[in-house]
Amino acid sequence: MAASCVRTVGSFLGKCMTCSSSINTVATQVSQQVELTYSALCRKNLAAAGPEKFTLEYIQKQVEEYEIGKRHLANMMGEDSENFTQEDIDRSITYLFPSGLFEKTARPLMKLIHFPLHKAVQWGADGRPFHFLFYTGKQSYYSLMHDLYGKILKIEKHQDRLRAKGLFSQDAQLISLGPSRWLTKEELELLLVETISTHDYDRFIKLMEHMLCMPYSSTEEEFVQRYRRLLEAQSLKQLVPLLEKDENGVAFSTAEGRRKTSDSSVILRDCGSGHITVNGQDYLQYFPVLQDREQLMFPLQFMGVLGRFNLECKVSGGGRSSQAGALRLAISRALLSFLSEGDGEVMRQAGLLTPDPRVRERKKPGQEGARRKFTWKKR
Amino acid sequence: MAASISGLLKPWTPRVFLVRWSRYNPYYLEPEVSKEAYSRPATELSAEEKEQRELKTLRPIKAATSGVSSSVFDDPVISKFINMMMEHGNKVLAREIMTQTLENIKKKQVEKYHKASEGEREAIECNPYTIFHQALENCKPVVGLASIQKGGKYYQVPIPLPDNRRRFLAMKWMITECRDNKHRRTHMYEKLSQELLAAFGKEGNVMKKKYELHKMAEANRAYAHYRWW
Numbered sequence: 001m002a003a004s005c006v007r008t009v010g011s012f013l014g015k016c017m018t019c020s021s022s023i024n025t026v027a028t029q030v031s032q033q034v035e036l037t038y039s040a041l042c043r044k045n046l047a048a049a050g051p052e053k054f055t056l057e058y059i060q061k062q063v064e065e066y067e068i069g070k071r072h073l074a075n076m077m078g079e080d081s082e083n084f085t086q087e088d089i090d091r092s093i094t095y096l097f098p099s100g101l102f103e104k105t106a107r108p109l110m111k112l113i114h115f116p117l118h119k120a121v122q123w124g125a126d127g128r129p130f131h132f133l134f135y136t137g138k139q140s141y142y143s144l145m146h147d148l149y150g151k152i153l154k155i156e157k158h159q160d161r162l163r164a165k166g167l168f169s170q171d172a173q174l175i176s177l178g179p180s181r182w183l184t185k186e187e188l189e190l191l192l193v194e195t196i197s198t199h200d201y202d203r204f205i206k207l208m209e210h211m212l213c214m215p216y217s218s219t220e221e222e223f224v225q226r227y228r229r230l231l232e233a234q235s236l237k238q239l240v241p242l243l244e245k246d247e248n249g250v251a252f253s254t255a256e257g258r259r260k261t262s263d264s265s266v267i268l269r270d271c272g273s274g275h276i277t278v279n280g281q282d283y284l285q286y287f288p289v290l291q292d293r294e295q296l297m298f299p300l301q302f303m304g305v306l307g308r309f310n311l312e313c314k315v316s317g318g319g320r321s322s323q324a325g326a327l328r329l330a331i332s333r334a335l336l337s338f339l340s341e342g343d344g345e346v347m348r349q350a351g352l353l354t355p356d357p358r359v360r361e362r363k364k365p366g367q368e369g370a371r372r373k374f375t376w377k378k379r
Numbered sequence: 380m381a382a383s384i385s386g387l388l389k390p391w392t393p394r395v396f397l398v399r400w401s402r403y404n405p406y407y408l409e410p411e412v413s414k415e416a417y418s419r420p421a422t423e424l425s426a427e428e429k430e431q432r433e434l435k436t437l438r439p440i441k442a443a444t445s446g447v448s449s450s451v452f453d454d455p456v457i458s459k460f461i462n463m464m465m466e467h468g469n470k471v472l473a474r475e476i477m478t479q480t481l482e483n484i485k486k487k488q489v490e491k492y493h494k495a496s497e498g499e500r501e502a503i504e505c506n507p508y509t510i511f512h513q514a515l516e517n518c519k520p521v522v523g524l525a526s527i528q529k530g531g532k533y534y535q536v537p538i539p540l541p542d543n544r545r546r547f548l549a550m551k552w553m554i555t556e557c558r559d560n561k562h563r564r565t566h567m568y569e570k571l572s573q574e575l576l577a578a579f580g581k582e583g584n585v586m587k588k589k590y591e592l593h594k595m596a597e598a599n600r601a602y603a604h605y606r607w608w
Contacts, residue, residue, distance in 0.1 A: 003548025046429055178439050231437045294448045302449040303412060321445050329442075346417050349435050351443035357402040 053118030065114050073110070086111065117193050141200055145207065151220050152211050154262060159216055161266040175218050180228040189228070224379070243337040253337040257329030259356050262318030264326035266311060268334040274307040278327070279314055292324035299332040299352050303343060309335075330357060341374035407441045409433070412449050446470075456512065456546075463550050479568035481507040484575060504579070514578035518549035518585045521594040527605050536605045537596035552585050553578070560584060 070089060073254065076126040077092045086355035089110050099107040123129040123137070133139040133146070162168040182218055183191065185201040196204075209229065211217055217224075241255045252269040276283040287293050300306050312333065315323045336344050361370040366373050396600040411417075421429070446458050457477065463474035484507040492503045504510055523544065540548070553574060561570040577583030 095527070179433070230444050234439055235436065291445065293469065293473065294450060294453070295445055298443075298448040303411075325445055345436070348412065349414050349417070349440055350449070351440050354407075354410075354440055354442040356442040359402070 015237075038125045054115045055118045055120060056241060059115045059117075062115070063112065066110075069110065074274075100254065108134045117190075119168055119193055130168065138194055138196060138200070140194045141204075143197050144192065145204065147223075148204075148207050148211065151223060152214070155214055155216055156213070158219065159214070160162060162216070164289075170215060174215065175212055175221050175224060177212075177224070177228055179233070181231055183227050183229060188227075203267065230252065235348060238336065238348065239333075240344070251338075253334045255330045255333035255336075257331075257355070259325035259329060260318050260322035260359055262311060262315060262322040262326040264315040264323065264330045266313045266327060266330040266334050266336070269310040269312070270308065270332065270338065271310040272308055274312055276311040277313065279316075283311075283313075289320060292320055295324040295328045296331065298328055299335055299347065300352060302347065302352070303335065310339075324365060325356060325367040328352070397476055403441050406438060406484055408438050410440050410443045411435075412443055412447050449571045454508065456515065459546070460511075460550050465552055475578075476568050476571070479566075480571045480575070481511070483568055483572040487572065510550040510579050511575060514575045515546070515549050515553070516533065517578050517581055518553060518589055520548055520589050521545075522590050522593065523548070524592070524596060524599065527602075529605055534605055535595065535599050536602045537599055538606055549585075549589075552588050556584050556588075574586070 039280070069113060070084055071081040073092055075086075077095075079088065093110050097108040101107050117379040122131060122134055131134070131139045133142045139361065150215045159168060182205055185196070185198065188201060189195055208224065211220065211227055212224065239252045241252055243252055243253050246269075250269050250271055252267055254265065254267050256263070256265045258264070278286040283293065283296060287296070296311075297306065300309065313327055313330070317323075318326070321330055329352070330361070332347055334355075339347075344353075363369055364372075404447070409435065416444050430444045447453060461470070461477050464476060465528070485505065488503060488505045488507075488510070492500060492505060495503060497544065499551060504513075522537045523540045525538045526533050527536045528534075553571070557567060557570045557574055561567075574583055
């Protein structure tokens, strides 16, 4: 089905489409399937082959062909080939190849996928490998460790020279790395284009930490920064709702919140009276339990603005506790637009702005409940 | 770069199902609910606390549970006690019992206060929260026993207990005591207030249990070297 799609695509548009369809993810899968049916006869375990890897030249060729195909497509559609974006491409393809398939991933597609890198050939024509650590099997990893140890020896030599001159001081400034973290194992594997084990990764981190602890390690700062990633402050990721003004000039903001299966939306008005209405009823009537009312007041009491705002709340679904939780989240979010950034950060650290991910755990087969097992009988 | 952490921040299910896991990624930190913790200026903090603060700005934080709030009436120890008393998820009932217990303690102490002479009045503690905390402190065991196997036999070895465990044992003994050893017609809050006042005065069954555990630990002192941690 998909194969016939690809073939009609190829025949219909000639050279330009065949090159773009070859980048077509559907087509690569299909062509690989076609190739693999032959090689499948030769190789028994297809899963052991691992994910497809590509050489740099192949990737570059694909990118060039994609660009050419994009320009041809733009010309075909009569549009500007310079500013032809991915959305325009998607639109054109759905116009030119209307597909009735329900599975969206099976429809015709023209997009550059992320090609995982593949190692170039590592030995010359005479069969001798280029890298001296080739026979370790993990040449990039071991060469990295080798370089790292070389750097440590260099620092120690530097320290000895300073000691000889009498200029050595124990509290020379260590590297200031800023808010950053080490590369994760996956990121390191991507960098080295090699699989490494958890043990290898731990050894690498330990050696790095060892180097950082030595005085005068600031000389190798650039090397270390290559293996660190910056951490963004979490407070920058908060979405602050808009502060609007209604007809009477009263400032208000709206926000939504969810907890388990409850949905809520809250309108926070800067009136100064402190009335709270939930689904049209007074909050004292709607939440007879003290704990739920405490949860409603929590964000307001925490910021010290108890009597200032009027709350108009709507909530549906779930039980009494999850409705209260959903309302609390909505109130905290609405409150963000009335507060400064520092206060917003304080609310986040108090746990008011995180949506609670805990949901009911499913019952598993062979057990009575989510965790409870059936009574164990010896025979 | 920083965007690659977004994969770490989603509600998380481990690939291999561990026995104890939570819907939060282990990257998340616990929330700090009390207002006082944020009003302290940077000069008062030690280096560790400064580092903690730095870390909190960079890491995501878990949501606060529905049992905690920043209200002055909210006490973490009392919340823990309420959760331990709760059966089949009936938090309303457990909380009701707790409030009735505290009210009862206050009533008894105020009665005692009015009946006492001038000199004795200062010694009588009327605040039910201080009584509760002090009673729990008095009930906490200092050492516990662990069953350690050596040479085919199991020995009861005295071990130091971490703070959480001590608090848990005190609360557990208190609750079990009140559920089991009471007259058929007494309410839970009555029995609990009696026990708490007794523990405050270092008497009562719970204190007896604590002293027995201490005596056992003292008796098995000879095996203390079997502990390897």
